Amino acid sequence: MRYYRIFIAITIAFIFGIVLIFNNYQTFSYSQIILAYKKNSIEKVLVQIPTCTPDDRARQRALLHTLLQWSQLAQEHNIQYWIAYKTLLGYVQRDGLLPHALNLDILVMAQDTSHLAELCTLNFSSNYELKLHPQWFIVEKTKRSYFNQEGIDFVEPNARFINRKDHVHINIWPIQTTTTRLSDEEFIEKILKSVPICESDDRDRQRYLLSMVQAWSHLAEKYNIQYWLSFGTLVGYVQRRGLLPHDLDIDVTMLSSDTPKLIEISKLNFSSTYEIKVQPQWKIVDELKRSYFRKDGINFIAPNARFIHQKTRYHVDIFPAYDFNPTYANESTEMQQSENLTVHDNNYQWLSYPRNWTYPLVTCYFSEIQALCPAEPKKLVETIYGASSLTKSDKKCVNGSWVRNS
Numbered sequence: 001m002r003y004y005r006i007f008i009a010i011t012i013a014f015i016f017g018i019v020l021i022f023n024n025y026q027t028f029s030y031s032q033i034i035l036a037y038k039k040n041s042i043e044k045v046l047v048q049i050p051t052c053t054p055d056d057r058a059r060q061r062a063l064l065h066t067l068l069q070w071s072q073l074a075q076e077h078n079i080q081y082w083i084a085y086k087t088l089l090g091y092v093q094r095d096g097l098l099p100h101a102l103n104l105d106i107l108v109m110a111q112d113t114s115h116l117a118e119l120c121t122l123n124f125s126s127n128y129e130l131k132l133h134p135q136w137f138i139v140e141k142t143k144r145s146y147f148n149q150e151g152i153d154f155v156e157p158n159a160r161f162i163n164r165k166d167h168v169h170i171n172i173w174p175i176q177t178t179t180t181r182l183s184d185e186e187f188i189e190k191i192l193k194s195v196p197i198c199e200s201d202d203r204d205r206q207r208y209l210l211s212m213v214q215a216w217s218h219l220a221e222k223y224n225i226q227y228w229l230s231f232g233t234l235v236g237y238v239q240r241r242g243l244l245p246h247d248l249d250i251d252v253t254m255l256s257s258d259t260p261k262l263i264e265i266s267k268l269n270f271s272s273t274y275e276i277k278v279q280p281q282w283k284i285v286d287e288l289k290r291s292y293f294r295k296d297g298i299n300f301i302a303p304n305a306r307f308i309h310q311k312t313r314y315h316v317d318i319f320p321a322y323d324f325n326p327t328y329a330n331e332s333t334e335m336q337q338s339e340n341l342t343v344h345d346n347n348y349q350w351l352s353y354p355r356n357w358t359y360p361l362v363t364c365y366f367s368e369i370q371a372l373c374p375a376e377p378k379k380l381v382e383t384i385y386g387a388s389s390l391t392k393s394d395k396k397c398v399n400g401s402w403v404r405n406s
Contacts, residue, residue, distance in 0.1 A: 042068075050099045060097060062166035067104055069128050070161050070170050077119055081106045084173060103169050110174035113137075113158050114365040120159075121362045132159045134221065134363065137370060139176065184214060191367045196245045198397035208314045210243060212250055213369050215274055216307050216316050220372070223265055227254040228361055228374045230319060231346070235389055238381045242367030246395045246402040249315055253343060254304075256282070256320035262305050278305040285326045287348075302344070319343065325352050345384050353383055 042064050051057050074081055083091060085105040090098035108116070113136050120130045131151055135144045136158040144155040154160060159172040182190065188210050195206050220227055229237055231251035236244040259282050266276035277297055281290040282304040290301040300306060300317070307316040322342045341358055345351040357376040364373035374380055381389055396405040 049097055062163055062168045063104060066163040066168055081108045103171060105171045107173050107175045110176050116159050117363050127165045129162050195243055198402055208312050209250055210367055212314055212316055213366060217369055217371050227252045228372050234377055235381050237366050238377050238390055249317055251317050253319045253321050256322055259304050275308050275310055276305055277308060326350060
């Protein structure tokens, strides 16, 4: 009887333990489970998959390892996905991989693609990488382009999870919640719902500014303009991933040496709504030595150029960055590229910072609009505006007016 009671107690404890494990499955380290599965199960699974050609087994093994790596990444970063197309067919037919499969297919909600863009910047593996199509927001695949220099040799999937070592991949396809794509105007109205207002004219201003970001982003992509969000606009990105509700304009920066490209674009009839104005004295590094050219619509001296809405005059300020320090070099002396970039800070004093805070530029989403951001946005914001600017806005709404937030 004593042994019987011990047996019953052990059995109950075992069942209770199994229940605890089942109920708390997600609290365990998913990476440990994946690792164990890698070591013990893939080879067992492969035994059940037929082969035909000599390279079948290596490809099948690589596909299963790639799927496990993707599952781990998705678990760690809360990516909601499901298998699709021929991968789903394999699951239905044989509860697993089709023996002749060359790649895998999954579906992700289209609106979650911006989350994938953030993951692309992570160095999560030396053997795997996530590639996002730069034009993923264009629903019609025939209007997308290849970006072979960036390793984007696909147009239909929104992204690919690539096994660089074994040369297999997972296609990440978008699924839309609606059969019709939002127009640019409808998209902006959707975004505006998440931007607070305080004063009566806030919404119109915000609408124009976001439209400016969208139009500038399209133009920059079309003509391969290398820029990055900066100053107050970058503060908005860091604080709320989008427009500061009280902001009056949009700020971007690009290398001053790229300004001639803007001059060429400004001569084109690229839009009936927008225009580019380039400061005629943009080569003069010290803006205090520049002049206004009001007859030509140049009522600015600090930016090298402006992207302007011709009717409302809302604009994107395009500031210069220099790969030399103007304090020690000017046009009459030899200027050599340094490891730093130099810009004006918010007090118009020269500020040099490490070049790798900007490069490589990364795709980011500013109020859900695709843009280019510096590699280290928080470091730039903190250096220019102070640590408090990472979380604290410089203005607050009081009785229907924006006032300084001291």
